[in-house]
Amino acid sequence: xxxxxxxxxxxxxxxxxxxxxxxxxxxxxxxxxxxxxxxxxxxxxxxxxxxxxxxxxxxxxxxxxxxxxxxxxxxxxxxxxxxxxxxxxxxxxxxxxxxxxxxxxxxxxxxxxxxxxxxxxx
Amino acid sequence: xxxxxxxxxxxxxxxxxxxxxxxxxxxxxxxxxxxxxxxxxxxxxxxxxxxxxxxxxxxxxxxxxxxxxxxxxxxxxxxxxxxxxxxxxxxxxxxxxxxxxxxxxxxxxxxxxxxxxxxxxx
Numbered sequence: 001x002x003x004x005x006x007x008x009x010x011x012x013x014x015x016x017x018x019x020x021x022x023x024x025x026x027x028x029x030x031x032x033x034x035x036x037x038x039x040x041x042x043x044x045x046x047x048x049x050x051x052x053x054x055x056x057x058x059x060x061x062x063x064x065x066x067x068x069x070x071x072x073x074x075x076x077x078x079x080x081x082x083x084x085x086x087x088x089x090x091x092x093x094x095x096x097x098x099x100x101x102x103x104x105x106x107x108x109x110x111x112x113x114x115x116x117x118x119x120x121x122x
Numbered sequence: 123x124x125x126x127x128x129x130x131x132x133x134x135x136x137x138x139x140x141x142x143x144x145x146x147x148x149x150x151x152x153x154x155x156x157x158x159x160x161x162x163x164x165x166x167x168x169x170x171x172x173x174x175x176x177x178x179x180x181x182x183x184x185x186x187x188x189x190x191x192x193x194x195x196x197x198x199x200x201x202x203x204x205x206x207x208x209x210x211x212x213x214x215x216x217x218x219x220x221x222x223x224x225x226x227x228x229x230x231x232x233x234x235x236x237x238x239x240x241x242x243x244x
Contacts, residue, residue, distance in 0.1 A: 018237070019230050020155075026229065027149035033142075071239025092235060099228050103221040107148065108141050113214060115140070117193025 025066040026096055030055050034063055035089070035097040036104060038073065042088040072096050147188040148218055152177050156185055157211070157219040158226060160195065164210040194218050 025031050030052065037043065037051045049060050064087060067073040072093035076086045089097055107114075147153050152174065159165065159173045171182050186209060189195035194215035198208045211219055229236075 019226070019233055022229050022233065022236055023154060023226055024151055026225065027151075027154050029146055029149075032145060032149050069240055070236050072236075092232060092239075095228060095232070096225075099221070099225040103148065103218075103225060104141070104145055106217060106221050107144050110214060110217070111141055111144065114144055114192050114194075117214075118191055 022070055025063075025070055026072070026100065028063060028066070030059055030063040031067060032100050032104065034060070034067060035072070035093065035100045038087060038089045038093070039097045039101060042086050044084055044086060048087060067093065144192055147185075147192055148194070148222065150185060150188070152181055152185040153189060154222050154226065156182070156189060157194070157215065157222045160209060160211045160215070161219045161223060164208050166206055166208055170209060189215065 026035065033052045033055070034048065037048055043051065045060070045064075048064075049055060049057065052060070055063075064073055064075065068075050070092075071090055074088050074090050074093075076088070078084050078086065148157065155174045155177070156170065159170055165173065167182070167186075171177060171179065174182070177185075186195055186197070190197050193212055196210050196212050196215075198210070200206050200208065
């Protein structure tokens with residue numbers, strides 16, 4: 001049963017629902033941007049941090065740990081000198097990223113309409 | 123230009139990008155659940171709070187204010203005795219909710235795979 005169907009039955013949103021934990025990671029402020037940044041690219045931590053902009057080292061590391069534990073991000077440590085670590089999306093992560101990107105692109109397209117609403121309301 | 127295309131060019135994620143603010147609201151912990159709860163339904167504040175589960179009055183009110191300011195949620199105050207307030211999705215909100223629901227349903231479907239990853243990692 002999908003989350004949508006559960007919600008329609010009224011029992012979807014039990015706070016204990018395990019989907020909510022994953023949804024929280026995927027839709028977290030930085031989770032969304034990490035998934036989008038890694039679409040079709042393998043990046044090092046510092047590259048990822050620059051790409052996203054405005055994220056602290058600590059929050060980026062935390063977000064990557066969540067997504068790695070969920071099986072969405074793959075972390076590969078290269079034992080070279082100097083050592084470095086690459087991040088990329090797993091197949092599962094690519095699927096998640098497609099959905100997140102569809103939402104983000106919809107927002108970008110709808111932004112003029114949203115901006116009009118904000119002006120009217122302020 | 124879509125957010126995806128901007129990101130690929132490398133300038134997508136400027137912290138000042140106005141889309142990021144809306145993305146933050148829509149993908150906020152409670153924003154996601156509010157959009158899903160209001161799909162195809164008009165609910166009062168207390169109904170919405172029960173439906174979501176685990177959200178404080180303060181956080182639900184804040185989330186509804188964000189979504190209302192973005193033009194995604196419509197708030198209608200009925201001047202009856204006792205007075206009450208209804209919340210529903212605007213057309214724009216319905217579009218946002220479809221994307222959010224697609225993501226949430228994907229998570230629900232993928233949860234067994236995600237759970238396997240978590241067990242393997244712990």
